Amino acid sequence: MRTVPNDFAVHSMHCYFVLAGDSELPILYHVERVRDGRSFITRTVQARQRGRPIFTTTISFSRANSGGKKKLEHASPMPNVPLVDDAPGSRFSQAAGGGPFESRKAGIGNRHSLNPTDKRLRRFFRARGHISDAGGHQAHLSALAYITDSYLIGSVSRVHDIPRFTSRAELEKALNALKNPSDLDDEDISRALKELKEGEAEDLRRRLEGALSKADSGKIDPEQKQVGMMVSLDHSIYFHNPWNFRADEWILTEIESPWAGEGRGLAIQKIWSQDGTLIATCTQEGVVRLKQDEAPRSKI
Known part of the structure; x- marks a missing residue:
């Protein structure tokens, strides 16, 4: 974005994940100025580690108001979902945790x-x-x-509806995490549990205990996916507004x-x-x- 004028904004980005990256190594980004037009600008970016490409993307930018005064317009409506409530104690109150x-x-x-x-x-x-x-x-x-x-x-x-937990060991680990949340050492489970309020956690605990009971009685379907x-x-991302x-x-x-x-x-x-x-x-x-x-x- 730093290689294009400020009155241009990205409208599409097409990415390919080529190889796994290593968070311990720096990433070198190679930007190629493919085309600079009056209405559209194109760039390609290749991310490299150890001299090998791990990620590639082609990005297209369009100039603001380049479509003219007359234009076709339509958009999918937003579902009728209540907005997040940040009030303390609310169902959506902010949870602890890191990340951007x-x-x-x-x-x-x-x-x-x-x-x-x-x-x-x-x-x-x-x-x-x-x-x-x-x-x-x-x-x-x-x-x-x-x-x-x-x-x-x-x-x-x-x-x-493929369940997160399908073995006795996984079920026991999840159930113990619910009973002793301070003992969590798995990032994914920790993040998921932090999103649960008391009622949801209680419901999940009952379902996990039921699944564990099935495991003890041998009732878990061996064909379970x-x-x-x-x-x-x-x-791919298409930026509309x-x-x-x-x-x-x-x-x-x-x-x-x-x-x-x-x-x-x-x-x-x-x-x-x-x-x-x-x-x-x-x-x-x-x-x-x-x-x-x-x-x-x-x-x-």
């Missing part, structure tokens, strides 16, 4: 449908703290891009999965600002492989 952003569950549309493609997973996000005006709209776009990669590919297994591998392959939102205010996301097969899955995400403006649409495909009785024949 925070999130709150906002329910599942068509939760009880037998068709996975009908379900809509909803969640509120925002950047922690206050993004200063010095960063301009570019800072909010960067934060939004970061946020879009959270929970997206995981929705492919969630719409199939279990996720063996899940990792992003590619990620790059100047009309703040990433440090609550935004609503809704995720659906129209397809899964051949060891992969696709997720689509819509994002709205508080005033109901559709600010972005994302797609992500990833490897979603179930645990097999025999080793898979292919490798990425």
